[in-house]
Amino acid sequence: MLAADLLALARRGDGEAFRLLVEPYRRELQVHCYRILGSVQDAEDLLQDTLLAAWRGIAGYEGRASVRTWLYRIATNRCLNALRADTRRPRVYSAESEFTLPEPTHRRAEPSWLEPYPDALLDELADDVPGPEARYEMRESVSLAFLAALQELPPRQRAVLVLRDVLGFRAAEVAAILDVTENAVTGALKRARAAMAVPDRESAPLPDSPRERRVVDDFARAFQAGDVDAVVAMLTDDAWLTMPPLPLEYRGLEDVRHFLATVALREGNDHVLVPTRANGQPAFGCYLRDPRTPILHAHGVLVLTLSGDRICAVTRFVDNALLAAFGLPRTLRPRDDR
Incomplete structure (x- = not known):
């Protein structure tokens, strides 16, 4: 069934049509939320929030942007709201040790809530990425070094960098997603790129080689x-x-x-x-x-x-x-x- 037909049915309240309409984007939306939030569980929670909001708002979707872009708009703004609220997880941690840990070389000002993302889930996304170079770039964009550097950026800069440099959205599309001007997108991207310090991993062996x-x-x-x-x-x-x-x-x-x-x-x-x-x-x-x-x-x-x-x-x-x-x-x- 064509996407236009699915959309028409979904607008009339057909839940199965809506599921078929959004299913192709489910995994990439989860990975998008993970890049911004740094947590697998938070990403899944925000994905579910995104799909629920999309279902509730499908009747008002006017089609000025693609379904994919519309879903990214919802997901991105849900993630930014979660970061602003800062209530996604309890800020509690312990050394899980019965003895004193040695003095570290460096002590961060606050805990890092970054979590690992299973490759088994990435493989589902990689199947849709054409060519070995594109698959390499996709995996680099979820490497721990990239994610750790990304989490240091302010939320808006984080979202702009992911949308522009990782996902390839045009500046005008990102401006519409974030409801800001193109100049604001350009400025945020420039600051984000300048602040990112990601170690070079080109010398790393190929996965599973x-x-x-x-x-x-x-x-x-x-x-x-x-x-x-x-x-x-x-x-x-x-x-x-x-x-x-x-x-x-x-x-x-x-x-x-x-x-x-x-x-x-x-x-x-x-x-x-x-x-x-x-x-x-x-x-x-x-x-x-x-x-x-x-x-x-x-x-x-x-x-x-x-x-x-x-x-x-x-x-x-x-x-x-x-x-x-x-x-x-x-x-x-x-x-x-x-």
Whole structure:
């Protein structure tokens, strides 16, 4: 059925026609919300808000813009409202540790609420992106480095940069989406570009390539063996380790080594890493063996950022609730260990 026919039926209250009309945009809208908000759960919540608002407003949709642009207008403004309200999630975090963490190289002013995005969901979007270069650009636009830099921008600049540079909307379209002038869009984009400082990832191995798998496998073996020296030997000289949402950053080999030796890989910690992927990068569901039982308990999601044949960043997301998005359980038994 043609989109025009679906639209006509949806305007008359046909829920199935509306579902078919908006379904092609569901995943890309969720990823759009994720880029702006930095949270998978918040993105899904805002996607549902967007679709509900679209259903309620479909009768008033005049067709001056495409259905896709109309949906992006609703989603973007819902996201900006959520950022202004700042009530999306409780601002509570803990070190999840019975001992004092070492003094960090740098302490952020506030927690980072960035969360990892499962590649399994990105794959659904990648199927609709033509050509390897376009797919590479799509994955780069959800890389942890890009998302972390994006979250530092003011909300309006964040939205403008995503709409213009990532999604390719024209300045006039963005002005209509945000209900501002084209000059305001141009100015916001200029400021956003100037403020963005994203590390160069061109030297990173291709996803799932033999080169990447070799680095990832070596890291997993060393980490699971508790071999601090072997892990550190795989890092770049300026490597850094973070644990969102904790506002702590460990930078450089010595500080990362000290953290690994005294916290993550200290004696008695027995880890099991279950491979997955997040944000176009190699990742693991991290589990810690209970010394009193055969049970393995969830210990967050670990994401690696590669530079050539070495690792330039290790990010451990401490919220065990994130594992569900990757299809991973909270606990494992030895027979589940893989």
